[in-house]
Amino acid sequence: MLRPQVLVYTESTPNPNSIKFVVNFELVPEGSTFDYADASEAISPDKNSPLAVELFGFEWVNRVFISYNFVTITKNDETSWDDVLFDAKQVIKRYMDSGKPVLTRAAGEAQLEVVNGEQDSDTVVKIKAVLDQYVKPAVESDGGAITFSSFQEDTGIVKLLLQGSCSGCPSSTMTLKAGIENLLTRMVPEVKLVEAENA
Numbered sequence: 390m391l392r393p394q395v396l397v398y399t400e401s402t403p404n405p406n407s408i409k410f411v412v413n414f415e416l417v418p419e420g421s422t423f424d425y426a427d428a429s430e431a432i433s434p435d436k437n438s439p440l441a442v443e444l445f446g447f448e449w450v451n452r453v454f455i456s457y458n459f460v461t462i463t464k465n466d467e468t469s470w471d472d473v474l475f476d477a478k479q480v481i482k483r484y485m486d487s488g489k490p491v492l493t494r495a496a497g498e499a500q501l502e503v504v505n506g507e508q509d510s511d512t513v514v515k516i517k518a519v520l521d522q523y524v525k526p527a528v529e530s531d532g533g534a535i536t537f538s539s540f541q542e543d544t545g546i547v548k549l550l551l552q553g554s555c556s557g558c559p560s561s562t563m564t565l566k567a568g569i570e571n572l573l574t575r576m577v578p579e580v581k582l583v584e585a586e587n588a
Contacts, residue, residue: 402532409532424552454553461532545581
């Protein structure tokens with residue numbers, strides 16, 4: 390079976406240190422996200438990504454995030470995108486052209502176990518529905534992801550995990566408070582406060 394020609398294009402994100410590299414096919418199953426804060430995470434058995442390992446070969450790469458059909462790279466403050474963007478795009482294109490896997494099989498299976506976890510309460514089901522319908526599409530278009538982490542019934546606190554370009558983005562706290570918290574408290578009355586777990 391012939392592979393389609395690999396197309397890679399870039400999109401800017403609200404985080405000036407992050408760029409989204411979009412490809413014209415599925416990299417990981419829809420709804421899956423893989424966030425790597427360093428090279429050691431990229432080689433861990435439950436998240437192993439040969440692509441992320443290769444990208445961490447650039448000394449200026451601080452973080453790699455892989456979602457449905459894009460890879461977001463976050464660089465260090467000292468490096469200019471003008472100096473490295475072309476090289477990063479070429480590495481991603483060459484990697485995709487080679488047909489090598491984005492993730493190891495073990496990493497994909499570990500993600501499925503997380504997704505198929507324990508039964509959610511009615512409130513958590515509502516919170517996830519609001520996130521899926523109103524928040525995730527906008528955040529993914531900016532090269533990141535926001536994942537539900539936990540809900541404390543007694544305090545009404547929702548904890549979310551910020552990934553990709555959202556992680557360390559100057560505007561992410563404002564988005565979390567002014568946008569997501571307002572939306573969730575209005576649509577799910579049990580929610581009183583929204584916090585970032587990795588802030």
